[in-house]
Amino acid sequence: MKIEQYIVDAFAERIFEGNPAVICVLERWLPDELMQKIASENNLSETAFLVPTEDTYGLRWFTPNGEIDLCGHATMAATYVVTTYLDTGKTDIAFSTRSGRLTAISKGGIFYIELPAFCLTPVPPPASIVKAIGVEPVETFMGRDMLCVLPSAEDVKAVSPDLNEIASYDGLLFHITAKGEECDCVSRTFAPKCGVPEDAVCGSGHCHIVPYWSGKLRKAELTARQASPRGGTLHCRYANDKVILGGRCVLFSEAVIRL
Incomplete structure (x- = not known):
């Protein structure tokens, strides 16, 4: 069996920027155990698997440690692969995922995903938060993930986290x-539970x-910067409980997996 595989830097203007994701194009779903082994072998924050269907693309996301329900940068990378290699000329894409139907568009070299x-x-x-990140948050929230609001952008950039504590x-x-x-706004993301010390640019x-x-600044449209060592810029819009993220993608490599 041969599987086409692409590594795409999402939210990037050039290679070695933004967040790399692996996109594997399948004819049908592989056993979960095999997809997990491929993701662990790739050892990037996300390996996504695409299966074309009649009107959508099935999309699943795996970290080195397991499958997750939502990943933004790999969805954007998948949009790039679909519009560049699988269905050139197509500008509107729909994905069937564990988080429901997600839509994406390609416009003027920028890819927009709705999450x-x-x-x-x-x-x-x-x-133990001060032990973990060295600073007391101004506010703390829980969604799927924990979100800590820090006093300043410099505080965000200076954090050297205790990943075991996190x-x-x-x-x-x-x-x-x-x-x-x-x-x-600026941010950083740490994901030790997923086998990812720091996620370069985190869509979810x-x-x-x-x-x-959006609520704090009373703005629907925001420009966000992920202040990881690689860094990445996100053009964001919030409306009707949906987050639209826009960014560019750059192909780093393409390969064939032989099983």
Whole structure:
């Protein structure tokens, strides 16, 4: 068996920027165990699997440690692969996923994906939060993930996290954010439970971050910057409990898996 595989940098203007995702194009679903082995072998934050159907593409996302329900940057990378290699000329894409039907469009070299927003519940910060990130949050929320709002953008950039401590917290991922200086907000994402110390640019994380800052800044449209070592810029819109994320994609490599 041969499987076409693409590595795409999402939310990137050039290679080695943004967040890399592996997109594997299948004729039909493989056994879950085999897809997990492929994801673990690739050892990037996400390996996504695409299966063409009549009017949509089936899409599933795997971290090195397991399958997850939603991933933004791999959905954007999948949109790039569909419009560039599988169905050239197509500008509107629908994906069938564990988070329901997701839609994406390609417009002028920018890819836009629409994702469900997570409801945020205020919670007390964990007792060990200062040990974990070195600073006391201004506010803490729980959605699918934990979101900590820090006093400043410099605080976000300076964090050197205790990943073992973070792995003990509730939620799947752990996000820190603050008001931006040259953009609306900055953030970083840590995912030790998924085998990913720091996610370079996290789309699903912005399904927490964008609703928060949209309400705080009273703006529907935001420019967000993920302040990871690779970095990435997201053009965001929040409306009707949906988060629309826009960004560019760059192909890093294409290969064939032989099974």
